[in-house]
Amino acid sequence: MLTLAAPAFAQQIALHIEDIAAPTFQASGISAELESSRFTATIKQLSVQGHDWKNVRLTCPAIILERDTIACTQGTLTEEQSWPVRFSYAPGAKQLMLDLSLPAREHWHVEARWGKRWDIAANIDNGKAAHFRTWLPQDMPAPSAGVINGKLNFSGSDTNLLAADMDLRLAGIAFSDTSGLHAGEKISGKVRLTAHPVNRELVWQGEALWDQGEIYWDPLYLTGGARLSARGRLDPQRVTLAQASLHWPAIGDISASGSWDRTSRSLSASSFQGTQLALDPLYRSFALPFLGKTALAKSAASGKMDIAGRFAEGKIQSLDLTLDHAALQDKDGRFALRDVHLKLPWRAQAATSADFGVGGGQVLSLPLGGFTAAIQMQDKKFSTPRLDIPLLGGALGIENFQATSSPQGWRWEFEGGLTPVSMEQLSAALHWPKMHGTLAGVVPRVRYDAGKLTLDGALLIKAFDGTAVIQDLALLDALGPAPRLQANIDMRNLDLDLLTRTFSFGSMQGRIDVSVKGLELSNWKPVAFDGSVRSSPGDYPRKISQRAVQNISSLGGAGAAAAIQRSFLGIFEQFGYSQLGLSCVLKNGVCHMGGIAPAPNGYIIVKGGGIPAITVIGYNPSVSWDELITRLQRVTQGNSTPVVQ
Known part of the structure; x- marks a missing residue:
């Protein structure tokens, strides 16, 4: 009017x-x-x-x-x-x-008609994307640069959209939010959308091409090179995605369909499928960003993957996953799995079985042989009755493995044992001096829950012709950047001859007991313990070579070297002893040391016995842990000298 x-x-x-x-x-x-x-x-x-x-x-x-x-x-x-x-x-x-x-040269041409039916049409030439800042919701990143060219056409009746036609070209788009967690730069591409009414529904189809630019959407970082095409229907109750196809040349093709409930604003049903997807870029772009604080933070994957899934009633209903000639490797060389095969058909309401196989691999330089396993699945519970992993001429056996997913995370448990492993192969794999004999053990029930791994009983290991028992073992934040370990360790009747020959320490005959109470490791480095080495009780030969005397004395400090009697030491190659012992209580980076008995201004490490006899005395009651480690690394150089009495 x-x-x-x-x-x-x-x-x-x-x-x-x-x-x-x-x-x-x-x-x-x-x-x-x-x-x-x-x-x-x-x-x-x-x-x-x-x-x-x-x-x-x-x-x-x-x-x-x-x-x-x-x-x-x-x-x-x-x-x-x-x-x-x-x-x-x-x-x-x-x-x-x-x-x-x-x-x-920015130009906007808009035509509008309203009434019972309404139409809006716009032609945009070099339109600044920043103009859309005020049209977007407050919580969405705001565009700050770039231009838009194209046309928009919308028509409807009252509040109902009846037809749409959009054809836009984007160039140099940049956006960000105040938190800095969502941003994009130099984005270019095309967006095309059409919709028309059919039988009281709005039938639509569209295509989006992202050919250049970078997007950071915490924690994901993605670069351009993808095309998405989709078609579906729109009615007052729901938005239906009849078919969508994502073509990402570096990864492969993924298709999907689904339905969005407009009233509840939730996904009511969906399905997706991808075939022969490249694991390397898929893992690097979409998995690694979520693994930054775990042991997998520096890992890389390769191979091919098939995946298909179905979602309904707010839950995942099925998942089919196939890996073909896949591999997972840590860039620091801590672990690797090669030639991995997996066929996993999981169903929410049915029991199924997955086939899993590994051609070979390694853990901390220890080579693993190939193995296979059948994994039983029931909803969120996974189990396998037996798994044998070949290791250095023996095998690590895992029995009754069970894993369950919960809102607090994954929980799993197993028990098993280690059949005799060649110590020679073990030392070669770890680049240690050559060791002799075998290593075997019994693994009690191991439990993992909320990032904490614990043993229900004692871990029994046989090595150096003796036994080792590990109790109260707990590993916290096992997959994190700084794992922590707690344990109590008792070793009995270890053969000194095997030990000293292994580490070029000098010849020693006898047996020793080792006790480590309250052991605490942070990122695999000791921060606290109460440890001691003592002669085992019993009747057996007790001899110590000149080289071993020199190396033991170096652990007791520089005072021993000042009191040496070189002429007497040079006469004999071996000495007798009745007892030996050394202790360390580590606290705040300092090792408080002791021996088998006190001595003037020090403590006795080796007590003489037999002919010829020698007694070794330590003079440093407190030593920096780093310094003690340095001394241990120097003992094979023979440049320290003992006190001879």
């Missing part, structure tokens, strides 16, 4: 224009003045798609005023900024044409 009011004696006309209302466009508080041919109009509030502008001012120096049309060919539109504008408004026909010309 257009009304004119002016005194008979005035050259001025005041206009009142009724409010404009459409489902996506409203204007209210419109007032205007016409003086000669100069026209000025103010809109108190303008709303587009729920976003408001206040006190929008339009100035036209030469208005065209006809029976049912107001037009301007050279006007200025002012809100926070000023832009050249031309427009044509027909109140009776409820039509509006708006043409904006902005700097940098």
